[in-house]
Amino acid sequence: MDNFTAPLQGLRILDFTTLLPGPYATMLMADMGAEVLRIESPNRPDMLRGLPPMVGSAEPVSAAHATINRNKKSLALDLKNQEAKKIIERLLSEYDIVIEQFRPGVMEKLGFGYQALSELRADIIYCSITGYGQDGPLKMRAGHDINYLALSGLASYSGRQDSGPSLNGMQIADIAGGSHHAVMAILAAVYHRQQTGRGGHIDISMTDCAFALNAICGANALADGQDPEMEMELLNGGSFYDYYCTADNRYLSVGSLEPQFAEAFFLGIGHPEWMERVLESDQQESLKRDIAATIKKKKLREWNIIFSEIDTCVEPVLNFSEATESKLIQERQMIANAVTKSGDYLLQINSPFKFNGKKNKKHQAGSTLGADSQSILKSLGYSTQDIDRLLANKVIA
Incomplete structure (x- = not known):
């Protein structure tokens, strides 16, 4: 990476996290040039390490x-x-950012809480990611992405009236909530430290962050006192903005909300007269039924041909393989190679960031547990005898 593709060069992070929220956050920062050192338990390995499929020949690792x-x-x-x-x-002495993902109090008991580490390094930036925050009535309660979405209100209007809340293909509260907000907060704290010389403790609650994602519907509910409901809002199925099944049981996404896009869409499906029904609230259900019946008459390939030359916010629902092979993903360089410690090359989803038109095209794949233990200790001044003793005493692995 050069300075354009590694703007976070110089940031050094101790990562005490496992599974998804924290590791995804530090992946984003590592992709942008930060040096990330994972502090992992030799006794309780990260469960993600065992998630199949396993890839690589000499030392297989979880993809x-x-x-x-x-x-x-x-x-x-x-x-x-x-x-x-x-x-x-x-x-x-070298790493001045810490990110951890234990329940409140765990790092304190281990002797590595914010207060203890800030006494060793006053300018430390310390980010804690939890389900419900460092304080509040649920701070010690276990949870997962599905629970955070449930308690944030998001799940209450995400789904279908006839089947209830729907599961998502990715972990919204974990990634959009925990990971992304942690990165934003850490970078804000870095800027603040540059201005003041002071570090601080960042409290990231994935439920707080999920609640913040209510954005539009939440703003409306606070203003008029009306809770958003499934298939009743503009963007959750309450309008013709939706997915429609084709004759070959594929799906077409229709996002033609603006008048010029709506006109082009209805013209494309052969019913320009339906444009008059768009703004009639009592017409939405019947309009969607009519659109669904029309879309069902042609295969996805046929609709793709019709809409390929029309700029109307209508696109096919691709499976992951189709998305990977698409011209868009290929030209945007969203697939990259990563090399393992043993020299195997793995295809991976690339970083989405482009800086000055450049993107990193090659990565170092996540390695085996403790792969860098000895080299790290040597860089800290530990002798070979010291390292052998620490290995023998199971302090490191």
């Missing part, structure tokens, strides 16, 4: 783990061992 933990180093360290604190203290 998901190899992607989400790419461009990072791994130090396997038993945080419950007293000698671990000495290692963390040495690391803090």
Whole structure:
């Protein structure tokens, strides 16, 4: 990476997270040039490491783990061992950002909470990602993405009236909530530290972040006191903005909301007269039924031909393989190679960021547990004898 594709070069992050929210956040920052060192338990490995399929020949790794933990180093360290604190203290001379994902109080019990580490390094930026935050009535409660979406209100109007809330293909609260908000907050804290010299503790609640994603519908509900409902809002099925099944049981996405797009859409399906029904609230259900019946008469390929030359916000629903092979994804360089420690090459989803027209096209795949333990300790001044002793005492792995 050069300076254009690595704008976060110089940021050094200790990553105490597992699974998805924290690791995805640090993946984004590592992709942009930050140096990320994962502090992993040798006794309780990250569950993502065991998620199939496994890829690579010499040392097979989980495809998901190899992607989400790419461009990072791994130090396997038993945080419950007293000698671990000495290692963390040495690391803090070089790493000034910490991100952790334990329940509130866990890092404090281990001796690595914000207060303890800020005494060692006053300008430390310390980001905690949890389901419900560092305070509040649910702070110690277990949760997953589905629970955060449920308690945020988002799930209450995401789905179909005849079947209820729908599951999503990706983890909205984990990624859009935890990961993305953590990155934004950390970079804001970095800017603040540059101006003031002070670090601080960032409290990321995935439920808070999911609640913030209510954006438009939430703003409306606070203004008029009316809760958003399934298939009753402009963008959740309450208008003709929706997915429609084709004759070959594929789907067409129709987002033709603006008048010029709506006119082109209805002309494209052969019913320009239906434009008059768009703004009639009592016509929405029957309009959607008529659109559905019309779309059902042709195969997806036929609709693609009709709408390929019409700029009307109508696109086919592609499966992942089709999306990967599409001209759009290929030309936007969204597929990249990653190399494993053993030299195998893996295809991965690339970073979505382009800086000055450039994007990193090659990554270091997420490696095995503790792959960098010895080299990291050597860089901190530990001798070979010290490292052998730490290995023998199971402080590191």
